[in-house]
Amino acid sequence: MKGRVAALVGPRQVEIKEFDLPEVKPGAVLVKVRRSNLCGSELHIWNHFHPVIKYGVLGHEMVGEIFALGEGVTTDYAGNPVQVGDRIVAPYYLTCQKCPNCLRGNFNLCVNAYHYWKQPPENPPHFTGTFATHYYIHPNQYFYKVPDSLPDNVVAGANCGLSQMVYGLHQANLQNGETLVIQGAGGLGLYAASVAKEKGARVIVIDGVESRLAAAKGFGADHVVNMNEHPSMEARVKLIQDLSGGGDGADVVMEVAGAPAAFVEGLHILRPAGRYVSIGNVNVSPDFEINVAPGLITRKCCQIIGAVRYNPWFLHQSLQFLERNLAKYPFGELTDKEFCLDDVQLALEAAEAREVTRPVIVP
Secondary structure (H helix, E strand, O other): OEEEEEEEEEOEEEEEEEEEEEOOOOOOOEEEEEEEEOHHHHHHHHHHOOOOOOOEEEOOOOEEEEEOOOOOOOOOOOOOOOOOEEEEEEOOOOOOOOOOOHHHHOHHHHHOOOOOOOOOOOOOOOOOOOEEEEEEOOOOOOOOEEEOOOHHHHHHHHHHHHHHHHHHHHHOOOEEEEEEEOOOOOOOOHHHHHHHHHHEEEEEEEEHHHHHHHHHHHHHOOEEEEOOOOOHHHHHHHHHHHHHOOOOOEEEEEEEEOOHHHHHHHHHHEEEEEEEEEOOOOOHHHHHOOOOOHHHHHHHHHHEOOOOOOOOOHHHHHHHHHHHHHOOHHHHHHEEEEEHHHHHHHHHHHHHOOOOOEEEEEE
């Protein structure tokens, strides 16, 4: 049997390629992709901004069903029995369990995380991204069975956006009664609002798009700040100080906007001894550098927390979170238009132009 993939072959260039389905090795799983969301990271990769992924199969945020099980695979990584046809989700990266970072327990920083994702699709096992008909889950790549109660359009975003927010807020140690400011009301910001609200936090969301701010209210935001109505950083800082209760700023600020300037503003929003979580700013080229006075960090005694990927068991926590809160928040509205595999290039262009919020690729 054969399958198809959407391969990045150059900056902003996508081609559909066909390959034989791979032999499923012991400990591995071959998945039939049901749907795959177009995450903002895909735009970075498509534009060749990613430091290592240049010529691979696109896509990483998905839900699929088991097509074939390798020898020895009888359960998922939570011990639940699995069989062909079961729906599953998987972290989009490897955890080799042998590199220095894995040995320290930092599985999210595994130096081999993208070993297969960054390789050309011509290299076996070919199906190394989720904009494809099939996806190959390697030995030592975690995966979890999807509860029957969770529909595909809700659970497809669990293995990236939601798990990243659950992990980021865990790293920030957000507490009941604290104030969280979220910079950006895209998919990540909306997920973060719901997770923070369930932790008992006061949630404030900043964005410049009215429709996104309206959506944030549905995901638990207590207050929204429209950047067009408060165009200066000073005005936004003053407003948030007034909204934060204590009058001296937010306990935690989470950046999911991907805008370098947000980092400086976030430091001003933060209260003394607050915690700043940087997630959206992933580019490290000179074009994305900013000026910041280190003394601002020193004098505020604040913590700067970088969060890339997540430890894989946070995906299991995300499934539990969705089960508990499925009826409470409009998770199904986070994606708004479906594209077929042949139209991945069109989906990327529409996402970049903000003609759609979060496209879905359906093989």
